[in-house]
Amino acid sequence: MNTFLTPNKGDYPAFYSTYLDLLTDENYCDLIDSQVQELKDLFSGKPEDWENQPYQEGKWSPKEVLGHVIDTERIMTFRALCFARGERSSLPGFDQDPYVLNARFGSVDIDLLLEDFAAQRKALVTMIKTLREDVLDNEGTANGSPITPRALFWIIPGHFIHHLNILKERYS
Numbered sequence: 001m002n003t004f005l006t007p008n009k010g011d012y013p014a015f016y017s018t019y020l021d022l023l024t025d026e027n028y029c030d031l032i033d034s035q036v037q038e039l040k041d042l043f044s045g046k047p048e049d050w051e052n053q054p055y056q057e058g059k060w061s062p063k064e065v066l067g068h069v070i071d072t073e074r075i076m077t078f079r080a081l082c083f084a085r086g087e088r089s090s091l092p093g094f095d096q097d098p099y100v101l102n103a104r105f106g107s108v109d110i111d112l113l114l115e116d117f118a119a120q121r122k123a124l125v126t127m128i129k130t131l132r133e134d135v136l137d138n139e140g141t142a143n144g145s146p147i148t149p150r151a152l153f154w155i156i157p158g159h160f161i162h163h164l165n166i167l168k169e170r171y172s
Contacts, residue, residue: 004028004128004136004150011137012151019158020151022165029125031157035164036118039066042167043110051110055170060100062171066113067105068096069163073120073156077127080149083140084131093143128153 006023023031043051043062051062060068079091105113136150 004133004153006154007148007151011139011148012155013143013145013147016147016151016155016158019155019162022158022161023154028128028153028157032121032125035157035160036121038164039117039160040114042164043114050171052106053171055172061106062167063105063108063110063113064100064103065163065167066110066117067103067108068100069160070113070117070120071099071103072096072159073124076152076156076159077120077124079140079142079147080152081127083138083147083152084135084149086135086138087140090141090144124153124156 006020006025009017012020043066046062051066054061054064075094082091131149136153137148139146139148141147142152
């Protein structure tokens with residue numbers, strides 16, 4: 001599968017509209033691939049040590065933002081895989097702050113984080129290509145709310161756009 005339609009309202013909790021409303025009508029796989037290069041371009045165009053500086057006290061550094069994006073994409077991908085395969089058990093939510101704190105992304109080299117992001121995206125696209133269209137609308141429960149694999153997959157690039165915009169707007 002090379003492309004698929006965006007989810008319908010009701011296929012996901014309203015909270016995720018924050019991310020899904022940022023998307024345009026674009027080929028999914030092309031969008032996923034283009035975001036990898038967009039992220040690399042952003043980080044390569046910044047001064048030395050930019051990736052370690054939060055924009056204000058108590059906020060994440062750009063490396064921590066990137067690590068959060070990677071973690072979230074893995075969690076969303078896992079949830080989507082579970083529901084595409086017919087999982088009926090409810091999956092837990094996650095609290096992003098302890099994930100970032102415990103990961104200690106500040107001690108990870110930025111090139112490794114960028115490589116990890118690209119690898120996650122490649123794995124995402126190849127997995128999606130193996131799925132049948134009909135399983136994208138299997139409904140599952142995550143964090144106490146119903147959601148479909150289709151919605152989870154589309155949340156991924158929308159969540160990325162959200163955080164990329166923050167990196168561009170608030171981190172000088």
